[in-house]
Amino acid sequence: MNGELFLRWLTSQLLPSLTEPSVLVMDNAPYHSQLTEESRCPTTSTKKADIIIWLEQHNVLFRPHATQPELLLISKPNKTEPQYKVDNIIPSWSHEVVRLPPAHPELNAIEQVWGYLKRHIRSSLHHFTRADLQARLEEATLCATGEV
Template sequence: MQLLPSLPNPSVFVLDNAPYHSQLTEESRCPTTAIRKADLIRWLKQHKSSIPPAATCPELLLFCQQNRPQPQYKIDNTIRMWGHEVIRLPPGHPELNAIEQVWGCMKRHVRSTLQRFTWTDLQDRLEEARHMVHKDVWTGAVQHSRKFEEEYWKTIIINIASDDEDDDVFFESDVE
């Protein structure tokens, strides 16, 4: 926990959807099929949801899903507690995350220079790759991600005149 207190306030953290970034708080977890019926009922009561009499476990699980709270992530709460902001990348878009570009550069170096398949040689190539990542590499990765983001936004058309929620966002590929 040395990073958060040392950053200037406010800083912005851009997080991908890696599992270690996506651990839910206890309050925002929704029950799963591994829970007993009594616990499902208790969860629904805690979340002030109506419980139909004689509901089966699958029906109770469906009610839980319908009354699921907004996800809150442990790491987001910790980051905000220190006065910083969190932006989460959309799932399935590693192109928007500059670190993915850097990892790719490092992996290409290791793959192209690894001569002997030994642990020592692998560690040496990884260390070389780590030293290759300097300010210019990061700058290029961030520029690449920004360029991709700009192109991504160009493909979205927002119809603000529509009252139908399903018609609010179109992708360029949907419009002919």
């Protein structure tokens, strides 16, 4: 998965299928966190000329003959709050975005499900074959849904 594929899926599949206003929970996967062009800040891989353009666009004063590292130091305190592409797209479809804080997988329901499935499979997988893995996965799914 990458940001471009995620945005395409979001706008062509998920959002059109939601019939009522919904809350979409975003974790910190890189493809959920693509910055808008306006909120991108120069990095060490940014060319000096592009840093200068960024500083001028943000009305930040700098010495004309400053080096790239000096320009980066000047840009850091002037960077804007990050804005994510999905945070602009989702509300335009009348839905809300909730972002999970970084490094808190316990707040992400799917992480809990994956954790349960992995623990179950690890404890019951006797032979590492595709068939045994599939059987343990089905068994874990049934246990998780209360069907066993």
